[in-house]
Amino acid sequence: MKVGLAFLPAWIPYNPPLGITCISAVIEREGHEVSLFDYNAYIYDQIKDKHGELWLMDESPKWAEIEVFKKEIYPLIKTYLFKLVKDILSQKLDAIGFSIYNSNSHPTMIVIQNLRRIFPELKIFISGARVDEPLATELFKLKLVDAAIMGEGEQTTTEILEYWSSDEERDEILGAVYFNKSGEVIWGKKRPLLNIKDLPIPDFSKFDLDRYTSNGFPVEFSRGCVAKCTFCSETNYWVSFRTKSARQIVDEFKYHYDNYGVNQFRIVDSLMNGNHRLLEDMCDIILEEKHTFYWHGFCRISNKLTPALLKKMRDAGCTYINYGIESGSQNVLNLMKKRYKLSEILETVKHTKNSNIEVHAQILIGFPGETWFNFYETLRMLKILRGYFTRIYPGIPLSVTRQTYLYDNLDEYNVKLGSGEKWRTKNFSNTYTIRLIRHWILKKYLKYINITQGYPLEVE
Missing domain, CATH: 3.40.50.280 (Cobalamin-binding domain)
Structure with a gap:
C-alpha cells in the first residue's frame, strides 16, 4: 500500500x-x-x-x-x-x-x-x-x-x-x-508489549533536515519508566519498562553519524537511567571504541548516579541531564510518589555539576496538596542550588490528564475537574488562579536569582 x-x-x-x-x-x-x-x-x-x-x-x-x-x-x-x-x-x-x-x-x-x-x-x-x-x-x-x-x-x-x-x-x-x-x-484486546530490540533503526532521510532547530537526532534507549509518578501518563501508556542493548544504542549513534554526519543526540526516553547497568555499558563501549558523540536527556534523581558513573557519562559525551525534580517540598514529592528524599536531590544535583555535566531541571507547580509553604520550600531549594543549575523549566501549571493515577483517583486528591486546565480542589485551596499566581512568582523568582528558564526554540 x-x-x-x-x-x-x-x-x-x-x-x-x-x-x-x-x-x-x-x-x-x-x-x-x-x-x-x-x-x-x-x-x-x-x-x-x-x-x-x-x-x-x-x-x-x-x-x-x-x-x-x-x-x-x-x-x-x-x-x-x-x-x-x-x-x-x-x-x-x-x-x-x-x-x-x-x-x-x-x-x-x-x-x-x-x-x-x-x-x-x-x-x-x-x-x-x-x-x-x-x-x-x-x-x-x-x-x-x-x-x-x-x-x-x-x-x-x-x-x-x-x-x-x-x-x-x-x-x-x-x-x-x-x-x-x-x-x-x-x-481489539490489548497487544502484548513489543520487544524494542527487534525494531529497525529509524530512517530520517525523508525529512528536510534544514528545517529543524538543532543539529541532532532523537534516539530512544528505552520505552516506559521505572517510576510511577501520579501526574504522568507515560507509565500507563508504555505499560512496562523495556530497553535496547548498549550495543544497539551505540550502533544507532554510529549509523546516524555514518549516514548523516550527525553526532548529537537528544534521548527522548522518560529517563535515561532506568537501567544504570545499561547506561554504564553504553558509556564503556563509546569510550573503548573512541567515538565522539554528544547526547543529553532526562534522568530520575537517584543515588545510583554516583560520581564515578557521572564522570564516565561526561567522558562518553553526556552534555546535560534534565532532572524531573518537580518540587522542593518533601510533602509534595510524597504526594507525587516520587520515592526519593530532598537530600537525594541535593546530592545528585551537586555530583552532576561537579562532573562537568550541565544540570537542567523540571519544576511542576500546583500539585493538589501543595500549600503556599510547600511552594516556598521549592523556591528555597532553587536558591540553595542556584549555583548548580544551568536551566530550569517551569513549564505550565499542573494539568490533570487522562491515563494518570491522579485522573483515576480524583477523590483521593480532593480534586474536582473543570474545563481544560481549570480543575480545582474541592475546598478551593488549589484553583486555576492560584496556580497561575504561583507560576508567575516562580518565573519572576528564577529571573531574580539569575537562572535561565524555559525551553529555547533553537539549541546548539
Whole structure:
C-alpha cells in the first residue's frame, strides 16, 4: 500500500519526529511505500519570524483549549493545514496515519475532517499518546477514522495495513479499534508489549533536515519508566519498562553519524537511567571504541548516579541531564510518589555539576496538596542550588490528564475537574488562579536569582 504518516503542530521542532519515523521503518520493511509529512516543522518554518513563540512550551495551552485555538492560532495556520490536505491527496495514497498529542489534536482533527469530506475512500488511522478509548469512541461515532491504534504503533499498524490489503475478514486486531468489512466497529484486546530490540533503526532521510532547530537526532534507549509518578501518563501508556542493548544504542549513534554526519543526540526516553547497568555499558563501549558523540536527556534523581558513573557519562559525551525534580517540598514529592528524599536531590544535583555535566531541571507547580509553604520550600531549594543549575523549566501549571493515577483517583486528591486546565480542589485551596499566581512568582523568582528558564526554540 501507499501510506502517509503525518505530524502536526505544536511541538518544539528541534529534531525530526521519532514516532512516525519508527512506524515508517517497520512498515517499509514489510513492503509498503511510505511518505512522511512533518507539518509541525514546516508550519513553524513558514511563520517563525512573527509567530515562532507559539511553539514554546508555555504556549501549549493555547493549542489545547479549543476556543483559544480557534481565535488566536487557527487563522495563522489555516492556509498550511489546507496545503497539507492537498499534499496528501496529490500523493494518491491508500492510507494516511496521524500521530496525535494534546497539543496537536485540534489541527489534526481539522485535517482529518477535510480529508474525510473530500476523499471518503482514503483510509485514515490515528496513533499517539492522545489516542484513548473516549477519543476513539467519539471519532468512530462520527465516522472520521477507519482505525485507532492504542499504545505502541509499529506492529498494530502493520496488521491494519495487511487487513486493508486483504479481502479476508478478521475477528480482531490486537491493539486496534477499526471498522471491519461489514462496517462494524471492532475493539481489539490489548497487544502484548513489543520487544524494542527487534525494531529497525529509524530512517530520517525523508525529512528536510534544514528545517529543524538543532543539529541532532532523537534516539530512544528505552520505552516506559521505572517510576510511577501520579501526574504522568507515560507509565500507563508504555505499560512496562523495556530497553535496547548498549550495543544497539551505540550502533544507532554510529549509523546516524555514518549516514548523516550527525553526532548529537537528544534521548527522548522518560529517563535515561532506568537501567544504570545499561547506561554504564553504553558509556564503556563509546569510550573503548573512541567515538565522539554528544547526547543529553532526562534522568530520575537517584543515588545510583554516583560520581564515578557521572564522570564516565561526561567522558562518553553526556552534555546535560534534565532532572524531573518537580518540587522542593518533601510533602509534595510524597504526594507525587516520587520515592526519593530532598537530600537525594541535593546530592545528585551537586555530583552532576561537579562532573562537568550541565544540570537542567523540571519544576511542576500546583500539585493538589501543595500549600503556599510547600511552594516556598521549592523556591528555597532553587536558591540553595542556584549555583548548580544551568536551566530550569517551569513549564505550565499542573494539568490533570487522562491515563494518570491522579485522573483515576480524583477523590483521593480532593480534586474536582473543570474545563481544560481549570480543575480545582474541592475546598478551593488549589484553583486555576492560584496556580497561575504561583507560576508567575516562580518565573519572576528564577529571573531574580539569575537562572535561565524555559525551553529555547533553537539549541546548539
